[in-house]
Amino acid sequence: DSGVTQTPKHLITATGQRVTLRCSPRSGDLSVYWYQQSLDQGLQFLIHYYNGEERAKGNILERFSAQQFPDLHSELNLSSLELGDSALYFCASSLGLAADTQYFGPGTRLTVL
Amino acid sequence: AQSVSQHNHHVILSEAASLELGCNYSYGGTVNLFWYVQYPGQHLQLLLKYFSGDPLVKGIKGFEAEFIKSKFSFNLRKPSVQWSDTAEYFCAVTSAGNTGKLIFGQGTTLQVKP
Numbered sequence: 001d002s003g004v005t006q007t008p009k010h011l012i013t014a015t016g017q018r019v020t021l022r023c024s025p026r027s028g029d030l031s032v033y034w035y036q037q038s039l040d041q042g043l044q045f046l047i048h049y050y051n052g053e054e055r056a057k058g059n060i061l062e063r064f065s066a067q068q069f070p071d072l073h074s075e076l077n078l079s080s081l082e083l084g085d086s087a088l089y090f091c092a093s094s095l096g097l098a099a100d101t102q103y104f105g106p107g108t109r110l111t112v113l
Numbered sequence: 114a115q116s117v118s119q120h121n122h123h124v125i126l127s128e129a130a131s132l133e134l135g136c137n138y139s140y141g142g143t144v145n146l147f148w149y150v151q152y153p154g155q156h157l158q159l160l161l162k163y164f165s166g167d168p169l170v171k172g173i174k175g176f177e178a179e180f181i182k183s184k185f186s187f188n189l190r191k192p193s194v195q196w197s198d199t200a201e202y203f204c205a206v207t208s209a210g211n212t213g214k215l216i217f218g219q220g221t222t223l224q225v226k227p
Contacts (some may be wrong), residue, residue: 003154033214043203043217051168056214090156098213104157 003027004093004105012111018079023109024073025093032074033056033094033102034066038087049074050097073077117206119218126194127226134221136204144146146187147205148178148214149188163187174198177204196227 003026013019016042023030023052034046045058049068060066063081068074078085120135137146148160161172168180178189185205204218 002158031213033216037219043205043215043220045214045216048214058214092157092215094213100213101159101162102213102215103159104149106156 002105004091004103006089006091006108008108009106010075010109010111012113014113015081015083016111018077019081019083019109019110021076021078021091023074023076023087023091023093023105024078025091026073028101029093029095029103030072031094031097031100031102032068032072033076033092034076035090035092036066036088037107043090046076052058055097065069067076078110083112086110086112114206115206115216117204117216117218119202119204119221121221123224125220125224125226128196130149132189132191132198132223134223136187136189136200136218137185138186138187138204138206138216139187141208142208143208144225145178147207148172148176148187149191149205151201151203151214153200153219154197155162160189160202167194171215194223194225196225199223199225 005024007022030051037043042079046060047066048056061062066076088107090107092104094102145220146163149157161169163180171177198204206213
């Protein structure tokens, strides 16, 4: 158990819908990273938040957004869902801003039908 | 742009065989290197990491990796694999000084036959 929690574990929804994925980092960690794992793209970095502020963006679609709240949990919002958004979404947390070890959550498996 | 290449996509070994998984990265500056393992149905777990110092790093479960700067490589090794090592292995890099986002390789699926 890494100490990072993610909810829900599984999510099945229809095209065009909007979903919210939630991540709680390890106690004391200020950074939260979101990654997408799919069969064709592999593991791709989406976005990084540090202490409530967005710090870096990767290949994140405009339909996707995220935020980190004062209690440091983070939410990833996916809207206007398409079939191709079906993937495993991981969050990871680390202590600081720089290249610390990242600890991964169990992931949320999103299926878009 | 940074990239990570894992040359072996699918490796099949018998128990007690030795393992070496290749990982090469492209980035000219200072990097931090990681190997993560993903057991079936589970999340990514850190096997080992290299930040600085001794280029031969030891991780959990008997794994080790060697950082060869001149070859831009960070190969993972284990002298004797077990059936329980069946998993997917990911090499990842982050450049020191950036925000820490990980760039992952494509992953290597290891299947160990009992």
